Amino acid sequence: MPKHKLPRKSTHIDMTAMCDVAFLLLTFFMLATKFKPDEPVVVKTPSSISDIIMPENSILLTVDPQGRVFFDYDNKKAKAILIDKVNTEKGLNLTDAEKESFKKGASFGLPFNQMKGYLAIDPINQKNYSFTGIPIDTVYTPDVNELAYWVQAARYAGQEAGAPPRICIKCDASTVYPRVKDVIKTLTKNEIDRFNLVTSLEAIPAGSAAALERDAPTPAASAPKTN
Amino acid sequence: MAEIDTSGGGKKGPGVKKGKKLSTRIDLTPMVDLGFLLITFFIFTTTMSKPKTMEIMMPSDKKIEEKDKTKAKDYCTMTVLLSKEHRVYYYIGLADDPLNPPKVEVTYFQNKNGIRDALIAHKKKVYEERMNGAPGHKPDDEPVILIKPDVNSQYEDMVNILDEMQINGISTYAMIDITDVDKGFISATEAANTGN
16 A cells, blocks of 8 residues: 655745734834933822823923922924014023024923023033023012913913913922922912823722722712712 | 754765755744834833823812802811821811811821721711711712821822822812911821820
């Protein structure tokens, strides 16, 4: 009897197509990623259970442990309008290059009279500038309080650019409360009552009301419990 | 090229083996592995780096007419004072009667026997009294928490207490300025505790 030999099929699969897909996706993700801008201060935020993602187009007020306040706005278009407005209203005499530097720059914390000097520095060395923080006055009107002015002007610029901004406060866990209160008061006195606090995420404690609500997202769960 | 010829060089058998035609195919599996590894890395770093935030609504600073003001009821209210070294002082009521000062307790932010248990107990009490129809209680009573951070408290305490509100499902709370009366409570409690 002749032996019947089945033709042995190779177990190798052509990986070329898969490889193509993998690298296509990789390229996409690499290009889509925005690089995090350099921050002048390292801030360790406290943790909370809220998982609301920081909204796009937001004004970010960073407060470091010493209470220095830094300002940032992630909308380039609005930032261009903002610096034009600040330049004319505060008479900073900025050049076009300095305005461009502001547009591209990261978080800063300076009084107005140092703005020109800061923006004239090479962008790479800007983060090494010795910031003093944006001055907050005990009077909360925008003409006296520089932080209030920045926030008001940025909201105006955001409105002009077609996207009203949301305000986020990123504060270090160890900052003493009066410093935080100054920032919050500056906002509430200018009729900004709703804002976001940047926190890092922590787990919801088991058995708590928030955990019950998460596990049973029915209307009954959110109603007050009567037991 | 990379392979080493181990055949010994000499003739092995009658038929000399001809140089095998090497396939031009390369095994791409490791390359695919690497590609996907990098993709996973990028996905994680992009989504994880998005900061998480907590929404907060401060009491409006506008002048409100006396009749439009929401009055916190004494029996629904719990006042929480944040002090130094992450200490939390709390008492039930508004403490608007100087002759009858409230019992001030001190605790910390912790999972067991901390401020969370006090908040849960207060919430339970308000709901129970509402259920039982205690005199003077309305059926729509909700626990109200007044948060008053002292000047020597830290931002972390503020976020922690706001977080506790969320954890315990308390919807009515407000962050307001500390009064001298409250500061007096803190120093009195502190003095009593160190005396023991």
